[in-house]
Amino acid sequence: MSLVEKSVKHITNCRPGDIPQFVLSSSEPLVLKGFANAWPIVEAGLDSPEQAANYLRSLYNGKPVFSAYGEPDTQGRVFYNDDMTGFNCQGVKADLNLVLDKLLAHRGDPTPPTIYVASADVNNWLPGFNQTNNAGMDEFNPLTNIWIGNHSRIAAHYDVPNNLACCVVGKRRYTVFPPEQIANLYVGPMELSPGGQDISLVDFSAPDYVKFPKFKQALQAAQVADLEPGDALFLPSMWWHHVEGLTDFNVLVTHWWRDSPAYFGRPENALKLAILSLRNLPPAQRDAWKAIFDHYIFAHQSGDLDHIPDAVKGMLSQPLDLLSAKKLRAELLNKLKV
Structure with missing residues (x-):
């Protein structure tokens, strides 16, 4: 039943x-x-x-x-x-x-x-x-x-x-x-x-x-x-x-x-990194990072970043191409070694 x-x-x-x-x-x-x-x-x-x-x-x-x-x-x-x-x-x-x-x-x-x-x-x-x-x-x-x-x-x-x-x-x-x-x-x-x-x-x-x-x-x-x-x-x-x-x-x-290319990576990895680096921050800092995540990720709308010239958007370009995704992943891997 x-x-x-x-x-x-x-x-x-x-x-x-x-x-x-x-x-x-x-x-x-x-x-x-x-x-x-x-x-x-x-x-x-x-x-x-x-x-x-x-x-x-x-x-x-x-x-x-x-x-x-x-x-x-x-x-x-x-x-x-x-x-x-x-x-x-x-x-x-x-x-x-x-x-x-x-x-x-x-x-x-x-x-x-x-x-x-x-x-x-x-x-x-x-x-x-x-x-x-x-x-x-x-x-x-x-x-x-x-x-x-x-x-x-x-x-x-x-x-x-x-x-x-x-x-x-x-x-x-x-x-x-x-x-x-x-x-x-x-x-x-x-x-x-x-x-x-x-x-x-x-x-x-x-x-x-x-x-x-x-x-x-x-x-x-x-x-x-x-x-x-x-x-x-x-x-x-x-x-x-x-x-x-x-x-x-x-x-x-x-x-x-999936609806996105495999080179974008697994979203679960972002969650694990957030558990490592964000979850134990004081509440006020978590709220601040929530606002940043909302701005760049969860509440992001087309046109939000039109004030930045396309040539210098870098990782904020949408969508990321394969080369940019590989570059960002390499940067993350390098920083996680510290």
């Missing part, structure tokens, strides 16, 4: 290679009903989980995949151990065929172990998959990953890239939150997290409102998307999302891409 009443808006008649621009530029999530209905993996899964597994086996190149295994008492929740010094699932490298065998063997098991293959690049492990199960987004050069498992609960987190997530076998539920809800999601440590990304510590299956009272406010801003086989979810950059695998054999295919 979902904790959220508001559903993500549904869009129909979107097909691979024919996604309207308003979808890809949306500032809110959108469900694309039936987007991948014609994909072979979807058709195989509708036949049976065994057929879906056989389809994956036919493309698999034999390289070990990274998978997570949790005892039945994890109940599908990929999370920390009790004292948050590690995780409740063991990470192992395994032959995908063995993983698929275990998933199929535990179908119908009322207390199955948690079995989860996360973020496997299809081009690296399943050559040919993307040719016949293609989202028609090659102009974005997306990173296309596959996720395979049984009943699972992945803690709310955000990703920097945009994402087109296609539910191809089984059913998925996404509970999504706008970026400004971070303060109400009780995010855990930055250095250690199950998937390498900061996560909410709230257990969505049994929220502790005494320990996490502001989570009620987050739920008021949340939306839910229940995905059937063939459905896709467009998830804009930075939206928090909690993901559940609702059936005992699930396959998801994600497509991640």
